[in-house]
Amino acid sequence: MYVAVKGGEAAIDNAHRLLAEARRGDAAVPELSVAQIREQMALLVDRVMTEGSLYDPDLAALALKQARGDVVEAVFLVRAYRTTLPRFGASTPVDTGAMAVERRVSATFKDLPGGQVLGPTFDYTHRLIDFALAAEGAVEPAAEAEPRDDAGTCPRVTDLLAQDGLIEASPPDDGAPVGDLTREPVDYPADRALRLQALARGDEGFVLGLAYSTQRGYGRTHPFVGEIRVGEVAVEFVPEELGFAVPLGRVRLTECQMVNQFKGSGAAPPQFTRGYGLSFGQSERKAMAMALVDRALRAEELGEPVASPAQDQEFVLAHCDSLQATGFVEHLKLPHYVDFQAELELVRRLRAEFEQGRDRAGMQEAAE
Amino acid sequence: MSATGIPERVGHLPPRKGEEGSSEAGYNFAYLDEGTKRMIRRAILKAIAVPGYQVPFASREMPMPYGWGTGGVQVTAAILGRADVLKVIDQGADDTTNAVSIRRFFARTSGVATTTRTTEATIIQTRHRIPETPLSEGQTLVYQVPIPEPLRFLEPRETETRQLHALAEYGAMHVKLYEDISRHGHIATTYAYPVEVAGRYVMDPSPTPKFDNPKMDDCPALQLFGAGRERRIYAVPPYTRVRSLDFEDHPFRVQEFTAPCALCGARGHYLDEVVTDDSGGRMYVCSDTDICETRVAEATR
Amino acid sequence: MLAAGFTDPVHDAQGTFRAVMDALARPGLSRPLAPGLAPPAPLTPELAAVALTLTDADTPVWLDAALADVPEVAAYLRFHTGAPLTDDPAQAAFALIRDPARCPPLDRFAQGTPAYPDTATTLVLALDAITPGEGLRLTGPGIKGAVRVTLTPLPEGFVAQCAGNRVGFPLGVDLILTAPGRVAGLPRSTAVTEG
Numbered sequence: 001m002y003v004a005v006k007g008g009e010a011a012i013d014n015a016h017r018l019l020a021e022a023r024r025g026d027a028a029v030p031e032l033s034v035a036q037i038r039e040q041m042a043l044l045v046d047r048v049m050t051e052g053s054l055y056d057p058d059l060a061a062l063a064l065k066q067a068r069g070d071v072v073e074a075v076f077l078v079r080a081y082r083t084t085l086p087r088f089g090a091s092t093p094v095d096t097g098a099m100a101v102e103r104r105v106s107a108t109f110k111d112l113p114g115g116q117v118l119g120p121t122f123d124y125t126h127r128l129i130d131f132a133l134a135a136e137g138a139v140e141p142a143a144e145a146e147p148r149d150d151a152g153t154c155p156r157v158t159d160l161l162a163q164d165g166l167i168e169a170s171p172p173d174d175g176a177p178v179g180d181l182t183r184e185p186v187d188y189p190a191d192r193a194l195r196l197q198a199l200a201r202g203d204e205g206f207v208l209g210l211a212y213s214t215q216r217g218y219g220r221t222h223p224f225v226g227e228i229r230v231g232e233v234a235v236e237f238v239p240e241e242l243g244f245a246v247p248l249g250r251v252r253l254t255e256c257q258m259v260n261q262f263k264g265s266g267a268a269p270p271q272f273t274r275g276y277g278l279s280f281g282q283s284e285r286k287a288m289a290m291a292l293v294d295r296a297l298r299a300e301e302l303g304e305p306v307a308s309p310a311q312d313q314e315f316v317l318a319h320c321d322s323l324q325a326t327g328f329v330e331h332l333k334l335p336h337y338v339d340f341q342a343e344l345e346l347v348r349r350l351r352a353e354f355e356q357g358r359d360r361a362g363m364q365e366a367a368e
Numbered sequence: 369m370s371a372t373g374i375p376e377r378v379g380h381l382p383p384r385k386g387e388e389g390s391s392e393a394g395y396n397f398a399y400l401d402e403g404t405k406r407m408i409r410r411a412i413l414k415a416i417a418v419p420g421y422q423v424p425f426a427s428r429e430m431p432m433p434y435g436w437g438t439g440g441v442q443v444t445a446a447i448l449g450r451a452d453v454l455k456v457i458d459q460g461a462d463d464t465t466n467a468v469s470i471r472r473f474f475a476r477t478s479g480v481a482t483t484t485r486t487t488e489a490t491i492i493q494t495r496h497r498i499p500e501t502p503l504s505e506g507q508t509l510v511y512q513v514p515i516p517e518p519l520r521f522l523e524p525r526e527t528e529t530r531q532l533h534a535l536a537e538y539g540a541m542h543v544k545l546y547e548d549i550s551r552h553g554h555i556a557t558t559y560a561y562p563v564e565v566a567g568r569y570v571m572d573p574s575p576t577p578k579f580d581n582p583k584m585d586d587c588p589a590l591q592l593f594g595a596g597r598e599r600r601i602y603a604v605p606p607y608t609r610v611r612s613l614d615f616e617d618h619p620f621r622v623q624e625f626t627a628p629c630a631l632c633g634a635r636g637h638y639l640d641e642v643v644t645d646d647s648g649g650r651m652y653v654c655s656d657t658d659i660c661e662t663r664v665a666e667a668t669r
Numbered sequence: 670m671l672a673a674g675f676t677d678p679v680h681d682a683q684g685t686f687r688a689v690m691d692a693l694a695r696p697g698l699s700r701p702l703a704p705g706l707a708p709p710a711p712l713t714p715e716l717a718a719v720a721l722t723l724t725d726a727d728t729p730v731w732l733d734a735a736l737a738d739v740p741e742v743a744a745y746l747r748f749h750t751g752a753p754l755t756d757d758p759a760q761a762a763f764a765l766i767r768d769p770a771r772c773p774p775l776d777r778f779a780q781g782t783p784a785y786p787d788t789a790t791t792l793v794l795a796l797d798a799i800t801p802g803e804g805l806r807l808t809g810p811g812i813k814g815a816v817r818v819t820l821t822p823l824p825e826g827f828v829a830q831c832a833g834n835r836v837g838f839p840l841g842v843d844l845i846l847t848a849p850g851r852v853a854g855l856p857r858s859t860a861v862t863e864g
Contacts, residue, residue, distance in 0.1 A: 008468040080431040083400075182426070324435075328434055328435035328597055334465075403725060406722070409722070417693060417857055568838065606695060
């Protein structure tokens, strides 16, 4: 005799216990500390902070530990935690021109004030598995940099170009309030600030794929990396009751200024245009991809045809968030048997009618 | 900072002004902060004032995934009070995993009483079904909605569908349903079957089987719909006309089941098909577990 | 000394909201509302409760002359809600009306747009009494058949204004009606006739 399935509560409890055990893995292997993840999986921590929209390396590291290293799951934990934090207001814009630069490269100039600072990068490594890392060992200390005459001055490449009018000016700050897509639903068409927010939070893989598509002809923008810079900037906040900015601390950022071609028009002389990317920590791939897609999404504003996915803001903004995407894709795991039953009933009925129709046709043929 | 390097606030947030009364340490009553509740409450009031219209709201990240009921959870969290009795169902059942998970979430974060009895509940959060037991005045049914836009699969662009609603231009929906008839002889939409609310807006009833559509019409309970990922809230007030779209020559019809429920013997309930063996054995049982159990208990008494 | 807000902000706001939600869901049927507030006069406890429950920095609030004339009222609302006050009824998310007989015409408030009818103003009126029966006849969503209610006082030509408010549906304003200890709703979807 069939008995309706019961025991959902116990099953869920047991699944959670199993998850806890699986997360820990073999107990004979020492447990990872949050500090170890923060220090030794730093780029992963940076990605979780960027897509999680919350700058807190310890929290991101803990989320990664809890999520068994699943990036999207860790982003999810961070975002859900972020939801519960009181919001005091918006900081003043950070000044990346005053960044304490750890890395700064430009593809558009051989040398420039402040120099090319390679910093810690995989760029010129040979991607050979280093079996020495499998054994524990001390790391050779990094070389000390020679002090440069122009150290401390590191103007943004786009500012240098802008001095000659060669690149479009940054839009002036008109004092208009900047939207916040975590507090208001996106209303299309979304302005650039909201698009940049969405891209910053967007899944790195998705944004990267879109950026790549622009390089392959789907919304081509002729990009040059004007500059990528990584380093710490000060964060300041103006409390309403004080009326002046007070420092809150420092955050480490990656900024990418992409320089793109623009034909000009009868009314305006030819000028380069901008694409912009910004991410927490060191996330160069993300910042570059973001800058490419940002520029592609400006197609309409710049009078270019909107024909490719990366230029279509509804397509990009509605699908770039990994939590929205994973939630809806994975919800297909949930039971759908009520709806499936409705479809089953219809398909059976249509099949029965099809069979009846064939039988009738067969009888008619036999009668003829 | 604690010895582990984790900020002290993790897991135990400092209490904020007026946020006592939670049963889960560190989180506000029903999880959401008061500012978020206010924003959702304003959206709910506008949704009630314009029946069937999808009000945009700033959906928050919740501790369960998008697509798993975050919209319904936010609506429930915004309306829930200490005196409420909450019932949560998925596919009509109280004991499906996601229903259990959401019910526990509210038990933990609000401490409100929960029930499986439809008649005892003041708020019922549902995914994919409307209870068989007729709802009453004073009850609120909160639907979890994946795709709130009934025109979405005819027109993927929000900018376009918004205009179509503004103009009450629903011809494309009728064309789509009529194409089904010409191809299959039937309207092939079996769930999430579009309805017209109070003679104005065409609305997605969420993926309930169309069997449940008639229950929405002139219902004594308030019906609220929350779509978290798509950031929309909409509503059907009590005693409001909800008409399933149809044609004179093809009137709206619900599914019929030939056999009664194998457990409680009920007819006229939506039934789940259960595969009993690997040689084609099937049986049909009520999808609504509460009414089925109640009937079985009464029969054995 | 500024008058206090809710003694239990979480649950008092929830209780007020549910009363307002039920009121708008069942137009014309009033609900009890006992917020336990003592705001500066002429702000009534019921107006204050609705304002504390629903307004904040995201919602411009318009005050009628009776309220705007008393600085303590604005100070109280600003402190407890953080809502910006506006002089322009067409910019208001909420309008607090202490003197309903002199309420500006409904069409001077934000009506919403065809694409976003939810951007219309919600008016909150402090009436002297909401009495079941006689008076106005209400029909529409949320109402089983028809319901009758007497509202006092009302502005001149209220029924005609309501007809004007209804004819442009889904555009139009929504009314939350308060009286001592009571709240009722009159959303734009409701048809209002006399007698």
